[in-house]
Amino acid sequence: MALFCLNFVFPQGIKKIFKNFPSKEFKYGLDLKGGVRLVYQVDLSKIKKEEKGDVLEGLKSVLERRVNYFGVKEPVVQIQGEKIVVEISGEVDPEKAVKEIGKTPYLVFKEQKENFNEIIEKNKKAIEEGRVNEIEDPFQETELTGRYLKSARMAFDSSTGKPVVSLEFNDEGAKIFSKLTEKNVGKILAIYIDNQPISEPVVREKIPGGRAQIEGNFSVEEARELARNLSAGALPAPISLLSQKTVGAILGEKTFFNILRAGFFAVLTLLIFMILYYRLFGFLIFFPLFVYFSFSLFIFLIFGVTLSLSAIAGFLLSLGMAIDANILIFSRTREELEKGDFLFAIREGIKRAWPAIRDGNGTTLLVNIILFYFGESFVRGFALTLSLGILVSLFTQILIYKLMAEIVAGTRLSKIKVLWK
Amino acid sequence: MEIDFVGIRRFFYFLSVSLLVLSLVFLKIFGIRLSIDLRGGVSWVLEGGNEVLANEVEKILKEQGIKNFLLQKVGEREIIIKAEEIEKKDEILKTFQEKFQLKEKEFEKISPTIGKELKRKTIFLVVFSLLLMFLYIGIAFSKMPKPFQNWKIGAIVTFLLFHDILILFGFFSILSKFFLAELSIPIIISFLTVIGYGINNFIVVFDRLRELVLKIKKEKIEKILNLAVSQTLERQINTSFAVIICLFFIFLFSPPLKWFSLILILGTLVSLYSSVFLAVPLTYSFLKK
Numbered sequence: 001m002a003l004f005c006l007n008f009v010f011p012q013g014i015k016k017i018f019k020n021f022p023s024k025e026f027k028y029g030l031d032l033k034g035g036v037r038l039v040y041q042v043d044l045s046k047i048k049k050e051e052k053g054d055v056l057e058g059l060k061s062v063l064e065r066r067v068n069y070f071g072v073k074e075p076v077v078q079i080q081g082e083k084i085v086v087e088i089s090g091e092v093d094p095e096k097a098v099k100e101i102g103k104t105p106y107l108v109f110k111e112q113k114e115n116f117n118e119i120i121e122k123n124k125k126a127i128e129e130g131r132v133n134e135i136e137d138p139f140q141e142t143e144l145t146g147r148y149l150k151s152a153r154m155a156f157d158s159s160t161g162k163p164v165v166s167l168e169f170n171d172e173g174a175k176i177f178s179k180l181t182e183k184n185v186g187k188i189l190a191i192y193i194d195n196q197p198i199s200e201p202v203v204r205e206k207i208p209g210g211r212a213q214i215e216g217n218f219s220v221e222e223a224r225e226l227a228r229n230l231s232a233g234a235l236p237a238p239i240s241l242l243s244q245k246t247v248g249a250i251l252g253e254k255t256f257f258n259i260l261r262a263g264f265f266a267v268l269t270l271l272i273f274m275i276l277y278y279r280l281f282g283f284l285i286f287f288p289l290f291v292y293f294s295f296s297l298f299i300f301l302i303f304g305v306t307l308s309l310s311a312i313a314g315f316l317l318s319l320g321m322a323i324d325a326n327i328l329i330f331s332r333t334r335e336e337l338e339k340g341d342f343l344f345a346i347r348e349g350i351k352r353a354w355p356a357i358r359d360g361n362g363t364t365l366l367v368n369i370i371l372f373y374f375g376e377s378f379v380r381g382f383a384l385t386l387s388l389g390i391l392v393s394l395f396t397q398i399l400i401y402k403l404m405a406e407i408v409a410g411t412r413l414s415k416i417k418v419l420w421k
Numbered sequence: 422m423e424i425d426f427v428g429i430r431r432f433f434y435f436l437s438v439s440l441l442v443l444s445l446v447f448l449k450i451f452g453i454r455l456s457i458d459l460r461g462g463v464s465w466v467l468e469g470g471n472e473v474l475a476n477e478v479e480k481i482l483k484e485q486g487i488k489n490f491l492l493q494k495v496g497e498r499e500i501i502i503k504a505e506e507i508e509k510k511d512e513i514l515k516t517f518q519e520k521f522q523l524k525e526k527e528f529e530k531i532s533p534t535i536g537k538e539l540k541r542k543t544i545f546l547v548v549f550s551l552l553l554m555f556l557y558i559g560i561a562f563s564k565m566p567k568p569f570q571n572w573k574i575g576a577i578v579t580f581l582l583f584h585d586i587l588i589l590f591g592f593f594s595i596l597s598k599f600f601l602a603e604l605s606i607p608i609i610i611s612f613l614t615v616i617g618y619g620i621n622n623f624i625v626v627f628d629r630l631r632e633l634v635l636k637i638k639k640e641k642i643e644k645i646l647n648l649a650v651s652q653t654l655e656r657q658i659n660t661s662f663a664v665i666i667c668l669f670f671i672f673l674f675s676p677p678l679k680w681f682s683l684i685l686i687l688g689t690l691v692s693l694y695s696s697v698f699l700a701v702p703l704t705y706s707f708l709k710k
C-alpha cells in the first residue's frame with residue numbers, strides 16, 4: 001500500500017519541477033493569454049473531393065510558415081471542416097496580423113477556354129455597347145496552383161535584363177506544367193495572382209523542367225516582394241476572412257486570475273462543508289483531493305491539453321462531481337457504522353455507493369462524448385477536462401480514499417465513533 | 422423524517438404543470454434571443470467609444486444603408502453592433518477609426534446556413550442525448566423486480582429530463598428578454614450538461630428503490646417508495662450543493678461564463694426538485710395504471 005502512495009508522489013513532484021523539462025509548459029487558451037484569433041473560409045469549390053484533404057493540409061503549412069514570421073511562440077493553425085483557424089497569442093496587432101496573412105498570395109495558372117477568340121470578340125462588343133458587366137472571363141483555371149510551388153526567386157531575365165520572378169515547381173507540379181505547356185503551345189497560359197492577371201505569356205514549346213518565369217513589368221522591389229511572398233508559400237486555394245477576435249492580454253490575465261479565484265474559493269468552501277457535515281471523513285478527503293489535482297494537472301500537461309476558460313470551468317465542474325462521489329460514499333458509510341465496525345463500514349460504504357457513482361459519472365461521460373461532435377473549440381475544451389477530471393476522480397476519490405481510510409481503521413481514532421457521525 | 426412523498430404528489434404534479442405551462446408561455450411571448458452562432462449574421466465590437474459616439478456610429482450605419490442592426494453600449498468603452506450583413510465593413514471601419522479613434526476589438530461573421538446547420542445539430546444532439554439516457558436507464562435497471570418495469574422507469578426519467586430542460590428554457594427566455602442573454606453554443610452545452618448530470622439524481626433514487634424493494638417484502642408499496650426518497654434525500658441535497666458551490670464561484674468571479682454557470686446552477690436545482698418530488702410519485706402513479 002505504501003508503494004501505491006509513492007507512485008503518486010512522482011507525478012506531483014514532476015509537476016512541481018517541470019522546469020527541468022523545459023519543453024513542457026502548460027498550453028493556455030487564447031481567452032486567457034490574449035492574442036488574435038482569425039477564422040478563414042477556404043474556397044474548395046474548384047478542388048476535387050479526394051484532394052480536399054491535401055489542399056487543406058497544404059494551406060495549413062503555408063499559413064503556419066507565414067505566421068511564424070511574427071516570431072510568436074507556438075502559433076496555432078487548425079483545420080476545422082472547411083475553415084482554417086489561426087491563433088496568434090501575445091501582444092499582436094490584429095490589423096497587422098490580418099494584413100500579413102492576407103498577403104499570402106493565391107497563385108493560379110489559367111489557360112484559354114475552347115472558345116477563347118469568340119469570347120474576346122463578345123467582350124469587345126460588350127465594352128463598346130457599355131454592357132460592362134456581361135464580360136466573360138476568356139480564361140479558365142487549371143489545376144496548377146501555388147500548391148505545387150517549390151520555390152520562387154527574383155531574377156533578371158537573361159535577354160531583357162528586366163526583373164522577373166523565377167518559379168520552380170515540385171515533381172508533381174512539374175508534370176502538370178509539362179502537360180499544360182504541351183497542350184497549349186501557341187496559346188496563352190496566363191498567370192494570375194490573387195485573381196489579377198500578372199502575366200500572359202504565349203507558350204512557345206512544351207516545358208518539362210518545371211521551371212517558369214513570370215515577366216510582369218516589375219520593378220526590382222516588386223519582383224523581390226512577389227518572390228518573397230510566393231516563397232513563404234502560395235495558397236493552394238483562395239481564403240476569405242470570416243471572423244476575427246482579439247483578446248487583450250490584460251483582459252486575458254484578469255480572466256485567468258478570476259477563474260483561479262473561483263476555483264480556490266470553491267475548494268475551500270467544499271472542504272469546510274465536508275468537514276462540518278461529515279466530521280472526520282472530511283479530513284480523509286484532503287490527500288485524495290491533492291492527488292486528484294496533481295494527477296489531473298499532470299495529465300493536462302503531458303497531453304498538451306489547452307487550458308482555455310471553458311476547459312478550466314470543466315475541470316472545476318469535475319471537482320464538484322468528485323466530491324459528489326465521496327458524499328455518496330460517506331452517507332452510506334455513516335449508515336453502515338450503525339451496524340458494524342469501522343473497517344466494515346468503510347468497505348460497505350464504498351461497495352454500496354459504487355453503483356450510483358458509476359452510473360452517475362457514466363452518463364455524464366456519455367454526454368461528453370456527444371458534446372465532442374460539436375467540434376467547436378469551446379465545447380471540446382470543456383468536455384475534455386470534464387471527462388478527464390471525472391476519470392481521474394474515480395480513481396483518486398475511491399481508491400486513494402479507501403487506502404487512507406483503511407490506514408485510519410487500524411488506529412485508535414476509528415474507535416471514537418462520535419468523530420465520524 | 423418521514424415525508425409522504427407519494428401522498429403529496431398531486432400538489433407537485435400541479436406545480437410542475439404550472440411551471441411547464443408558464444415556460445411555454447414565456448417562450449411564446451418573449452422568445453429566445455439567438456446569438457450569431459445560430460442565427461448567422463455579423464457581430465462587431467468596437468472599442469473606445471463613449472455615449473456621444475454611439476449615436477454618431479448609429480447615424481453612419483444608417484447612412485450606409487445597413488438595415489436591421491442592433492447597437493448596444495457595453496461597459497464604458499465598448500459598442501456592439503449586430504446585423505445580418507455589413508457590406509463595405511472595411512471602409513466603414515476606416516471612417517470610424519479616422520473620425521472617432523475607435524478600434525476594432527472583434528469582428529465575427531457567420532453565414533446563416535452555418536447557423537441553420539448548427540440549429541439542426543443542436544436539436545439532434547438534444548434528442549439523441551435523451552434517447553441515450555432512456556436506453557442507459559433501461560439497461561441499468563433491467564433487473565428491477567416486479568411490479569416495476571425498467572422501460573417504464575426509463576420513460577419516466579426521460580420525460581422528467583425533458584421537463585427539466587423545458588423549464589430551464591422558459592427561464593432562459595426571461596433571461597433573454599430582460600437581461601439580453603443570447604442562446605449561443607456555450608449555453609447549449611450547459612443544457613446538454615444538465616441532461617448528463619441531472620440523470621445522476623434519478624439514478625441515485627431509483628438505485629435505492631431497487632435495493633429496498635429487494636430487501637423489504639412486507640411493507641405497503643407506498644411506504645417503500647417514500648423510504649427510497651427520504652433515505653436518499655440527504656445525499657441528493659449535499660451533492661447538488663457541492664456542484665452548485667463550484668458553479669456559484671464561477672458565476673461570481675467569471676463574467677464570460679455567467680449565463681453558462683447560471684443555467685447549470687438552475688439545472689441542478691430543477692433536477693433536484695424533480696428527482697425528489699416527481700420521480701418516485703410518478704412511478705407510483707404509473708404502477709396503478
